[in-house]
Amino acid sequence: MFKAMLRYRLTELWSTVLKTLLGVFMTVVVAAIIAVGVSLYQHVDFSWIEYVKFIAYAMVFGGLIASQIVIMIAAFTSVRPFFEFGIQNGISRQTSYATQLVTLFSTQTITFLIGYLLAVWMNYNASLAFLLAPRVVIMVILVGWLLLASALQISSFMTLFEKKMWWVIFVIYIVWSVVYNQYLAPILTSILPAWAKALSFDVVVIFGDTQSADSMLHVSQQPMAWISLLISILVPLIIAGVCQHFMQTRRLAFTLRKD
């Protein structure tokens, strides 16, 4: 059951990703052909090697960005349809959610890693060597997971409620985020005991004081950074899991209408 659901989800997501990549590559090729045509027509001196390099860069960067966007969109849009089709076919909520996590995170990791490593390799010089440090690579991947987890949390939370209500929920979510960050977070920070502040992790200070290469390495060496990152990934995933556990195929009776 797990395997079948996983195969179903992977097939759907990878076909979307591959179609998007094909679209990006085709667009780059068409743009390159037009650029070459224009250059030839205007008798502009150009190097074929530079053109090919530029096309390769465009394909790698375009592919990397497009694939990550597609996966992020899928994290928002894939909750209800897959959940409902799974329930229709007797797939439990746990299996559905577990396969969703495996599908999204594995696809994101694979596409990101390939695109990231290719991009760094194509631009390789000594000053960028830190980007290939295993700790930095893992941390960059985890930052991607953090975004994915947040997307899953928001989409699961919104799907839990009435479909027509999604925009109300979304507005509430944004208002809450702003209120929390602007007003509640400073209060909470100010009342934290001194020992908690000593353990706190301030990215702004670290990045503000040093060069980016050093700061990234420095951050990746701080245990607190890893703990913060992992908690930031786990908490939204737990919230998304709870939302999906209580998700009903009949919409919850949560409306603003009064009977």
Added chain:
Amino acid sequence: MNELKLTQITKQFGHQVILDDINLTFKPNTIYGLLGRNGVGKSTLLNIITNRIFASSGTISWQDQALTGRDHPVQAFYLMSETNLFSKEERLNKIIKNTALLQGQFDETLSAEMMTAFGLNPKKKLSQLSTGYRTIFKAMLALCVPAEVVFLDEPILGLDANHREMLYQFILKAYEERPRTIVLATHLIEEIANLIEHVVILNETQVIIDEPLETVLAKSYRISGPEEVVQAYCQELNQLATEQLGTLYIAYIYDQLPTEREIPDRLTIEHVDLQQTFIKLTNERGNRDV
């Protein structure tokens, strides 16, 4: 035994009790009719069995094993319902392919035969189908999956008489080719009376009838004659309803007639069909302690 057993199933939405102490056993290879008036909780019951919504309390057992936890895997059951759980923008052939993938098996021969018979184009999107054709498509999927218990909730919604007749034939064909338990929940009682073997009637949150069709029909009587004669004969019998048509007094009975009681000459006793019995049983003034 491949029995599906419901024990003390209760469902409440807020303070409103929808299902109260439902105890039912669905036996293998039997066609059931699940009958009840609008809003009585038929769909809720089917949704609970197939894990779409959760019961407030009670147990569901399959093959003598309780399906533990709130979220149990139920691939042995398949519910075709009015609620659409398929992506409307997907083509029919893709939905069939994905259903086959998740179910492990799929009766492709029956599927092709039904698609041709009903004139369904597999390249069409679900959103392009009318209500009737959507119902046909969903019923087709339900009959082609390898589930051992198939629930068809309003399988004739939006279907014309010809298509309804065709669908009944396909239900019987699917059953003959691979016997399984089929539960039909519908309002068109007259039409399914020839299909079903066992009747379950829900009324006001509870199961009031859970008997073979033969038994239900054998216990359903319409007794007419002069009022005093009818009343005298029907003493201590379970009267569902009474009617007065001029001088004719009619009593609807759901009971075994006492063999030792002599039938007066002026009394007419006849059996009534399932629909009439259902109407009298579920009428608000009807007897609820059947």
